[in-house]
Amino acid sequence: MSQDEKSFSGRRRRMKTRWTVAAADVLSEFVITVGGIGTIVAVMAVFVVLVARVAPLGLPASITGEVSRETHWGSAKPVHLAVDEYRTIGWVLFDDGRLESFRVDNGEKLGETRLFQDKKLSAISTSVGRGGLLLGFLDGTIQFADVHFKTSFIDAVNAPEEFHGMKPGELATYKPSDDETGVIELTSQGQYRLQVLESSAMEPLKVSDKAILMLDHVPEAASGGNSVSVSKDDRKYxxxxxxxxxxxxxxxxxxxxxxxxxxxxxxMIELDIAEIQGERPQFLLQTARGNDILLAWKSGQMVRFVRENGENGFRLAPAEKIDLLPDTDAELTVCDFILGRETVFVGDSDGGASGWFLVRAAETDDPEIQARKTSDGFTLARVHVLQSAPGEKVVSMRASERSRMLAVGYESGRFRVYQMTTELLVLDRHLPGDVPVVSAMITPKDDGLLVESTKGLYLWNFDPRHPEISVAAAILPVWYEGYPKPRQIWQSSSAGVEPEMKLGLYPLISGTLKATFYSMLFGAPIALLAAIYTSEFTTYKVRTVVKPTVEMMASLPSVVLGFLAAIVFAPVVESFLPFFLTTIVAVPLTFITAAMLWQLMPRRIGLILEEWRLWFMVPALFLGLFISYQLAPWVEHLAFDGNVKSWLDGKGNGVVGWVMLMIPLAGMLAFFVNGAFINPYLRMHAIKWTRSQFALMSLIKFAALVLLAFLLAWGVSSLLYWLPTWFGGSPFDPRGTFVDSYAQRNSFVVGFVMGFAVIPIIYTIADDALATVPKHLRSASLGCGATPWQTTVRVVIPTAMSGLFSALMIGLGRVVGETMIVLMAGGNTPVTDWNIFSGFRTLSATIAIELPEAVENSTHFRMLFAAALVLFVITFLINTAAEIVRLRFRKRAYQL
Incomplete structure (x- = not known):
């Protein structure tokens, strides 16, 4: 081959190489750009999906499909009206005993029966969500009755032929027997659903020689649907x-x-109340327990009676007298229970509305409530104040059968729907022509509104959205029924519909931060110090063994660590708690003492053993554990009054609790004193000392500083604990704060185990960051006479600070999003304390547990997505702040 051909071939190869490199650069740039943009788009898509799921929580309620018609009973006034859960059949009861059923859609009368004969009704007691009635008559008798809807299903093949042409959702009147008439509907599943009204009544009971004016009773639990059997063993009235x-x-x-x-x-027992109040009372209520009787007058005065058991049976005794309408001249017009028969709705002639229930006076934070003296320690408190309608008289209230909503009717023609727990005004409307409202009710499934006026009935489809939650209820304390003061609670499930739904996110956020803090407190120092040690102080051979070994820890599945934490570590820690508490102090001190003794070793022997220095830490570890095991009984006896768990529950004094907090602070103070005063003094006077003399002085200095730290911690702790007693107060006990009662699955165990999960991540990234520090910086520092430790602290770490900070932030993100370990070992108790010995519940664990069972698009379902959104925002803010700080550290590192 000629010279020209060789030159041409070389140019071709170089040209091909350049094109190949250029194509690879273009392709790499394209892939990186697409990957980067795709990552941003994916993250934004997650955010959009979460927001889309959470946004409906803020939508207002709506009503659609208004249907209005005149009532078939004309000018007669029913004493009670109800509809079934499918809004197909309704019934009305009149004071002469007539019980009429009718179709809700067109008002067609279906049938009529007599619930009682030859009596005049003078009082009636009903209950939300129950079909049981208690009737009172002018002759002084009472009668228990039951009116409920019977639901049955008919297969399409067995349905009568005249209904075969029905469309899904269509209604038709059907008479299955001579004495029954119901409404049949074709469901979307192809079955025919038949609704029939059934009623029954017990024998009358004579209770008085005079007319019964007011009644109330505690219904028995439902035996299915809305029915309440009249064959129960006992009834309170x-x-x-x-x-x-x-x-x-x-x-x-x-x-x-x-x-x-x-x-x-x-x-039966009786009580003459003529002496309590001169005029006749207007309202009579009995709480769900049946032990509290509430009697209210038009003026707003209420007397609460309690049932007391004595040697000769039980009796009623007045417990307190309160004013339901303080600071107003209005009259009490409505006083009735909402769902659960614990919270009383109070409405007045001036449009005011509020909710009251019993609280334990001694446990509240309200001085006015605490000042009330009652015989049983409980008092009625006005907990919820609803938005008023000034100048508009409240005439009716009907509570929902499955939630804390209630429909309120006004004389002006206005009707409103409130949510009692969150105090939200869900809906506010007026009837056409502002005709007066007789009663307003929410249908049993909370999907409709039925309003009775003086001109007829009005029916709407009702979508309340999600009134059980609001921004304030999700974050701030809410005063729930049965609690003495507002609290932040997450309790999404219950045995029935009566308890309030509690969906406060604060306990979950607090639990997430608590788990993060204690896990990082354990894992971050160990990981960073291990990375610094293997990078700066060990040989390359040791580093090649240690680093892969630590990185292999990252392969341990979280579920395995969680299982070990819950089944193995938690019981062991509980059984040997004094040992583990002593180990936290004894093992680090043993390691440092061993390091001091290593310096006392002759230089020649130390250089020979330098390669094996790391493995000499193993005997030091076991020695520290042995010392901890021997000291644990003494520590428990002297510091914890003989039993750690009993001490945590309040036995003995709490000085040691402050010591646990003060030891780290005292240690930092001793470190500062050492660096600011002791070391400069020693540098001036130890120029002629030998290596052994200096090592001995370092050991003595360390022992003195440790003793100083313990004495200082104990002295300050004693001062903090006993100081309030000098002024006549009680000791300032730390128990109840960061230390309190012991639970087996707690933050101490989780922090220990999750630390092992996060150590490999922080260690690897930190070690890589330290390895990227240029070697000439180390050489320059060592050449100027600095020791390896001084070089590490003052040169290497500041240069690698951006990488070290990134390692911490990535570890922090790993802990914040951890699910399985905290799920299995955290106890899943949504508490808000920072007690290291108690459990918690995190956002991620709650999502993992409850999302599979949450009803789609329910309030609970959307609140779980809100929890995911909060977790997303927390992680985003942490990462953003971390990136800003990292860039600042990198800028400073470039200046070195």
């Missing part, structure tokens, strides 16, 4: 009659074991 007497009764069913006949036994 309270009545007020025209003779001015309040009667409390317990009706028991007694069955003759020979004949099977059932007789009713009425165990």
């Amino acid at each position: 309270v009545s007020y009659s025209a003779d001015g007497k309040l009667r409390y009764g317990l009706v028991l069913e007694e069955e003759d074991f020979l004949s099977g006949d059932i007789t009713l036994k009425n165990d």
